[in-house]
Amino acid sequence: MDLESVKRYLEKGGSENESSFIDSMPPKFFETLITQGLHVDLIQPGRVICTMKVPPRLLNADNVFHGGATAMLVDLVGTTAIYSLGGSVTGVSVEINISYMDAAYADEEIEIEAKALHVGKVVAVISVELRKKKTGKIIAQGRHSKYLYVPSKM
Amino acid sequence: MDLESVKRYLEKGGSENESSFIDSMPPKFFETLITQGLHVDLIQPGRVICTMKVPPRLLNADNVFHGGATAMLVDLVGTTAIYSLGGSVTGVSVEINISYMDAAYADEEIEIEAKALHVGKVVAVISVELRKKKTGKIIAQGRHSKYLYVPSKM
Amino acid sequence: MDLESVKRYLEKGGSENESSFIDSMPPKFFETLITQGLHVDLIQPGRVICTMKVPPRLLNADNVFHGGATAMLVDLVGTTAIYSLGGSVTGVSVEINISYMDAAYADEEIEIEAKALHVGKVVAVISVELRKKKTGKIIAQGRHSKYLYVPSKM
Amino acid sequence: MDLESVKRYLEKGGSENESSFIDSMPPKFFETLITQGLHVDLIQPGRVICTMKVPPRLLNADNVFHGGATAMLVDLVGTTAIYSLGGSVTGVSVEINISYMDAAYADEEIEIEAKALHVGKVVAVISVELRKKKTGKIIAQGRHSKYLYVPSKM
Numbered sequence: 352m353d354l355e356s357v358k359r360y361l362e363k364g365g366s367e368n369e370s371s372f373i374d375s376m377p378p379k380f381f382e383t384l385i386t387q388g389l390h391v392d393l394i395q396p397g398r399v400i401c402t403m404k405v406p407p408r409l410l411n412a413d414n415v416f417h418g419g420a421t422a423m424l425v426d427l428v429g430t431t432a433i434y435s436l437g438g439s440v441t442g443v444s445v446e447i448n449i450s451y452m453d454a455a456y457a458d459e460e461i462e463i464e465a466k467a468l469h470v471g472k473v474v475a476v477i478s479v480e481l482r483k484k485k486t487g488k489i490i491a492q493g494r495h496s497k498y499l500y501v502p503s504k505m
Numbered sequence: 506m507d508l509e510s511v512k513r514y515l516e517k518g519g520s521e522n523e524s525s526f527i528d529s530m531p532p533k534f535f536e537t538l539i540t541q542g543l544h545v546d547l548i549q550p551g552r553v554i555c556t557m558k559v560p561p562r563l564l565n566a567d568n569v570f571h572g573g574a575t576a577m578l579v580d581l582v583g584t585t586a587i588y589s590l591g592g593s594v595t596g597v598s599v600e601i602n603i604s605y606m607d608a609a610y611a612d613e614e615i616e617i618e619a620k621a622l623h624v625g626k627v628v629a630v631i632s633v634e635l636r637k638k639k640t641g642k643i644i645a646q647g648r649h650s651k652y653l654y655v656p657s658k659m
Numbered sequence: 660m661d662l663e664s665v666k667r668y669l670e671k672g673g674s675e676n677e678s679s680f681i682d683s684m685p686p687k688f689f690e691t692l693i694t695q696g697l698h699v700d701l702i703q704p705g706r707v708i709c710t711m712k713v714p715p716r717l718l719n720a721d722n723v724f725h726g727g728a729t730a731m732l733v734d735l736v737g738t739t740a741i742y743s744l745g746g747s748v749t750g751v752s753v754e755i756n757i758s759y760m761d762a763a764y765a766d767e768e769i770e771i772e773a774k775a776l777h778v779g780k781v782v783a784v785i786s787v788e789l790r791k792k793k794t795g796k797i798i799a800q801g802r803h804s805k806y807l808y809v810p811s812k813m
Numbered sequence: 814m815d816l817e818s819v820k821r822y823l824e825k826g827g828s829e830n831e832s833s834f835i836d837s838m839p840p841k842f843f844e845t846l847i848t849q850g851l852h853v854d855l856i857q858p859g860r861v862i863c864t865m866k867v868p869p870r871l872l873n874a875d876n877v878f879h880g881g882a883t884a885m886l887v888d889l890v891g892t893t894a895i896y897s898l899g900g901s902v903t904g905v906s907v908e909i910n911i912s913y914m915d916a917a918y919a920d921e922e923i924e925i926e927a928k929a930l931h932v933g934k935v936v937a938v939i940s941v942e943l944r945k946k947k948t949g950k951i952i953a954q955g956r957h958s959k960y961l962y963v964p965s966k967m
Binding site for chain 4: 670681685688689690707720762
Binding site: 352353354356357358360361362363369370373374376377378379380381382383384385386387388389390391394395396399401406407408409410411412413417418419420422423426427428431434435437443444445446447448449450451457 | 506510511517528530536537538540541542543548564565573576580581582585600604608
């Protein structure tokens with residue numbers, strides 16, 4: 352790609368109409384694009400399993416489930432594995448990492464499993480795995496480290 | 506949080522109207538939510554710098570720039586650092602990792618810099634840093650490893 | 660710590676006698692310090708479990724099992740999970756990451772489990788977990804991404 | 814490799830003589846194998862640069878600088894970038910990640926640079942890069958996240 356094409360690729364905002372449409376999106380809409388369609392199958396203290404049918408809106412330029420959408424699920428579903436342990440503890444992300452192993456396509460059913468590996472006084476670590484619902488094949492696996500705090504004590 | 510609240514948090518789809526609105530979003534809309542508003546400041550072979558004013562649609566539940574949006578930028582802007590080297594080589598993500606260091610708020614100007622650390626025959630590694638435009642303070646830093654291939658030779 | 664102490668900490672080579680002793684160590688001795696004492700408990704295609712009694716030589720300045728020794732095990736035992744699948748395929752590390760969750764002390768029995776999550780044509784991903792043998796508590800979990808190649812075809 | 818060979822590879826302890834030699838190594842000897850020969854070239858608050866001539870003892874089975882030795886340097890030299898800021902704060906590793914980009918060979922001069930990216934009240938993040946001294950080519954880059962605490966207040 353020449354440099355001008357790279358610039359166009361990143362600044363790909365379309366017509367003025369499209370731009371104002373996107374700019375009119377409500378606060379936190381980015382997250383809503385992921386959670387809409389997410390179904391919780393199992394929830395236990397420290398463990399959450401969800402399913403989702405890959406919607407076209409979450410595809411990337413190669414027509415596969417976006418790696419950034421996978422990262423969102425590692426963040427979001429991972430965090431709920433901590434919430435599921437009860438208490439008033441919340442937290443902020445320290446680190447997220449993801450290994451990508453397979454592609455997921457539009458309308459494919461995927462399963463997301465988050466497991467709390469460690470919940471200490473100040474740090475929690477969660478593992479999150481995305482699998483093809485039909486075959487169990489791993490699409491991606493990530494880990495999410497959070498710094499925990501009780502907001503009232505900050 | 507009790508288990509029922511965690512379920513509601515993840516399945517937070519609102520009214521039926523809202524659901525059909527979201528389901529009507531065009532293909533790849535998730536990525537468009539990020540690229541709309543992204544401005545390329547500098548582009549050189551192996552290096553890309555963009556700026557963005559944090560839009561409310563990319564905030565998380567705590568009203569700060571979403572960690573998943575950061576991951577999207579590490580993916581997207583990181584990839585263009587490879588494109589900027591020319592050639593017909595594209596690739597797939599092998600691994601993405603991100604350390605989160607500071608919060609960015611609505612309407613704050615952020616700078617995203619991607620640098621190709623290594624472009625070998627089969628693997629490329631890119632570093633991506635998000636900074637506060639005003640102070641230069643690091644918001645997050647990530648690395649993105651890609652497996653490169655020339656599609657016609659697959 | 661003042662800057663001079665930091666320098667001393669890093670260059671801590673002791674007497675001349677000690678230095679020549681260390682410099683006389685045989686090639687690859689670093690790895691031998693880890694593998695000596697490692698016992699393979701189970702080996703199946705794509706899965707390897709080892710145990711080790713933490714030796715004093717692998718402790719860090721705080722008298723706990725060295726984080727770098729954990730990284731060595733993620734590298735080494737992770738690689739054998741690929742070897743255990745047979746074939747002549749070898750590979751080089753693309754990325755290794757480790758989350759540290761608990762300390763292990765001298766003479767403590769630890770268990771190291773490596774599982775191949777994905778073995779594709781060019782990339783393999785392995786998960787490696789270190790646990791306390793007695794309680795099963797996780798000490799650390801890591802992932803290891805390798806680029807695979809058949810040497811004769813390079 | 815067949816399963817029996819994998820087992821032998823991991824349990825490669827040699828003769829009884831060799832085993833007792835290794836078991837007689839002093840406490841923390843693993844770290845000494847790395848620090849011996851490490852030379853501090855520059856030390857500033859938040860930044861440390863060292864050089865090292867790759868000794869045969871730190872090679873792996875393929876006769877290149879061991880990926881686990883790289884991890885040790887990310888841990889050790891990364892930590893000193895925090896020490897170099899003064900104060901009595903120490904810390905424990907939360908996460909270490911490393912991307913491997915090039916090989917280093919016996920007797921090659923390598924440069925290790927650690928930079929504190931962020932030092933907050935509870936979490937610090939350090940970037941560590943290994944380069945070939947002669948060409949500046951990156952061998953590996955990693956990040957090290959630490960949880961900071963003042964021991965007396967624990």
